[in-house]
Amino acid sequence: MYIEELSLVNYRNYDRLTIHFDHKVNVILGENAQGKTNLMEAIYVLGFTKSHRTPRDKELIQWDAEYGKIKGRVFKKNRSLPLEVIFSSKGKKAKFNHIEQKRLSDYIGSLNIVMFAPEDLNLVKGSPQERRRFIDMEIGQIEPVYIYHLNQYQKILKQRNALLKDLQRRRTKDTTMLQIYTEQLAEHGAAILFRRFRFLKKLREWAVPIHLQISRDQENLKIDYLSKVDVSESMDMEKMRDTYLTEFNRKEESEIERGTTLIGPHRDDLVFTVNDRNVQHFGSQGQQRTTALSLKLAEIELIYQEVGDYPVLLLDDVLSELDDYRQSHLLNAIQGKVQTFVTTTNIDGIAHETIREAEIFTIHEGKLVENNGLDR
Ligand SMILES: Nc1ncnc2c1ncn2[C@@H]1O[C@H](COP(=O)(O)OP(=O)(O)OP(=O)(O)O)[C@@H](O)[C@H]1O
Numbered sequence: 349m350y351i352e353e354l355s356l357v358n359y360r361n362y363d364r365l366t367i368h369f370d371h372k373v374n375v376i377l378g379e380n381a382q383g384k385t386n387l388m389e390a391i392y393v394l395g396f397t398k399s400h401r402t403p404r405d406k407e408l409i410q411w412d413a414e415y416g417k418i419k420g421r422v423f424k425k426n427r428s429l430p431l432e433v434i435f436s437s438k439g440k441k442a443k444f445n446h447i448e449q450k451r452l453s454d455y456i457g458s459l460n461i462v463m464f465a466p467e468d469l470n471l472v473k474g475s476p477q478e479r480r481r482f483i484d485m486e487i488g489q490i491e492p493v494y495i496y497h498l499n500q501y502q503k504i505l506k507q508r509n510a511l512l513k514d515l516q517r518r519r520t521k522d523t524t525m526l527q528i529y530t531e532q533l534a535e536h537g538a539a540i541l542f543r544r545f546r547f548l549k550k551l552r553e554w555a556v557p558i559h560l561q562i563s564r565d566q567e568n569l570k571i572d573y574l575s576k577v578d579v580s581e582s583m584d585m586e587k588m589r590d591t592y593l594t595e596f597n598r599k600e601e602s603e604i605e606r607g608t609t610l611i612g613p614h615r616d617d618l619v620f621t622v623n624d625r626n627v628q629h630f631g632s633q634g635q636q637r638t639t640a641l642s643l644k645l646a647e648i649e650l651i652y653q654e655v656g657d658y659p660v661l662l663l664d665d666v667l668s669e670l671d672d673y674r675q676s677h678l679l680n681a682i683q684g685k686v687q688t689f690v691t692t693t694n695i696d697g698i699a700h701e702t703i704r705e706a707e708i709f710t711i712h713e714g715k716l717v718e719n720n721g722l723d724r
Pocket residue numbers: 359360361362378379380381382383384385386387407408409410411693
């Protein structure tokens with residue numbers, strides 16, 4: 349799939365902008381703080397209806413404007429489809445093929461995106477929350493029902509934690525309501541966990557050989573799921589739910605004492621091992637970067653396998669962070685098959701032929717000042 353056209357109205361530092369993109373590689377060139385990342389973010393938001401940089405949608409609307417709009421035309425499966433996401437003080441709306449989607453989970457998946465930004469290089473080293481976010485976003489766009497379970501889970505978790513705090517304060521023994529929340533949490537928790545295991549199994553199939561190749565046959569990558577509950581990939585969803593229920597019952601007293609939910613997918617993590625050493629704690633920066641790159645490349649292939657179309661790839665300021673070898677591995681892997689957007693302040697630092705053939709858009713203060721691409 350690829351984006352044919354993008355229009356912005358009152359989005360961040362863009363008043364109005366319409367761009368027609370090349371279906372291969374597009375370079376967004378500009379000095380610092382001109383709006384390169386804002387443009388990448390807009391594409392990301394068109395796919396996910398939320399930003400990768402902020403949880404606050406209000407920040408996406410241009411200062412002093414009433415609303416902000418992103419419109420795009422995506423070519424996939426031989427059709428050109430209009431997408432639209434609008435933000436205002438009343439909330440956000442997402443339209444697919446001119447029809448407003450009631451639930452955002454019905455919209456997500458319309459445009460598949462893989463983003464690789466400098467902060468992703470910290471995926472291995474960063475907090476468990478970052479790794480959970482990574483799997484959640486990826487599963488969500490392949491299987492939107494996952495988003496429904498995640499949203500439900502978060503809602504119930506909040507209510508359950510409030511109740512646990514209340515029980516802690518009141519020191520009551522009546523846990524009828526807690527039981528109801530526990531059952532609901534176990535149900536959605538198992539739906540999440542089951543899909544995470546399934547996703548990881550497929551991710552490994554791609555990421556392990558890619559990692560071996562990038563490391564010139566030197567590094568064996570392992571990806572494990574870390575849970576506080578004794579669950580395994582071979583369990584079915586029902587068994588996972590029962591395991592959660594048993595564990596919640598066992599932990600009930602300590603949960604009330606602590607006033608919070610102690611187990612569940614919101615506490616889980618991923619562990620990356622290279623040649624039997626934990627990369628997070630013992631990996632070199634190079635190994636951590638190779639791991640992040642292998643995961644991103646694996647994601648691209650996995651989306652192709654699952655949805656039958658390559659996603660759009662956003663490389664925000666990341667190429668210059670990779671050494672020449674990793675840079676050309678990445679660009680060789682996507683060459684000719686994945687529509688790619690690259691931001692940079694200086695194109696000279698990227699020698700690869702893919703970039704030399706790219707369409708180049710120069711951005712200055714939220715305006716497209718030059719489009720000197722293929723017809724240079
Ligand atoms: N809601 C908003 N309304 C108007 N302008 C905004 C808004 N949010 C951010 N900006 C402006 O957008 C600009 C930053 O753009 P962006 O983050 O895309 O920079 P960039 O071109 O990627 O630069 P760098 O290379 O430094 O990352 C800043 O000038 C900032 O003031």
